[in-house]
Amino acid sequence: MRRYFRKTSASKPELAALEITSDDRGAPLCAVPNAPLFSISHCAAGGLCAVGLSGRRVGVDWEMVAPRSRELAQLFSCPGELPPDQDDPRSQTRLWAVKEAILKLLGLGLAASPRDIQTHPWLCLTGRARERWLELGSPTLCPAVTQIDDSVVAIVHTQPRS
Numbered sequence: 001m002r003r004y005f006r007k008t009s010a011s012k013p014e015l016a017a018l019e020i021t022s023d024d025r026g027a028p029l030c031a032v033p034n035a036p037l038f039s040i041s042h043c044a045a046g047g048l049c050a051v052g053l054s055g056r057r058v059g060v061d062w063e064m065v066a067p068r069s070r071e072l073a074q075l076f077s078c079p080g081e082l083p084p085d086q087d088d089p090r091s092q093t094r095l096w097a098v099k100e101a102i103l104k105l106l107g108l109g110l111a112a113s114p115r116d117i118q119t120h121p122w123l124c125l126t127g128r129a130r131e132r133w134l135e136l137g138s139p140t141l142c143p144a145v146t147q148i149d150d151s152v153v154a155i156v157h158t159q160p161r162s
């Protein structure tokens with residue numbers, strides 16, 4: 001956040017002023033004037049804060065690659081999203097991370113079902129996630145996933161406001 005203010009404005013808030021609180025759904029908030037929208041994730045590999053430039057909304061998730069049971073995978077995946085070998089931990093983790101990043105961008109966390117986000121054959125939202133997306137003005141969602149050693153980072157952002 002300090003780097004953001006250093007790059008974008010003359011104001012350079014002290015670290016202590018950048019207090020992070022949460023809204024009633026758990027989404028992070030920063031009360032400093034002109035603070036950007038941002039998203040936080042932490043896992044055993046470390047912590048990550050992504051900041052949305054130019055009014056973009058962002059959501060991030062950083063997850064360790066770990067096997068999940070087929071039953072759990074079926075709870076968060078929609079038909080066709082996982083390869084036939086549903087037990088592949090990398091595919092499961094990538095899918096979970098993308099869904100969680102989108103749920104964070106929407107400010108919902110687990111207040112919506114990960115199955116409200118369908119990623120295959122194209123990105124499509126249903127249920128509570130779709131309602132929230134419509135409330136936000138139907139922004140285009142741009143997801144990216146990368147692997148770092150034995151962890152996966154998913155970042156999703158909206159298009160900048162014109």
Ligand SMILES: CC(C)(COP(=O)(O)OP(=O)(O)OC[C@H]1O[C@@H](n2cnc3c(N)ncnc32)[C@H](O)[C@@H]1OP(=O)(O)O)[C@@H](O)C(=O)NCCC(=O)NCCS
Pocket residue numbers: 022025026027028039040041042043060061062100103104105106107108109110111
């Ligand atoms: C969002 C959530 C799924 C992330 O869980 P996780 O993978 O264990 O943790 P991550 O480190 O990736 O993310 C945690 C961060 O997500 C963010 N976050 C939490 N709820 C969020 C929401 N509704 N919208 C956007 N971001 C949210 C917070 O910044 C949190 O950081 P903090 O723990 O330092 O406050 C989970 O924290 C959540 O849904 N919390 C909301 C409360 C809730 O619904 N509980 C379950 C009831 S069934």
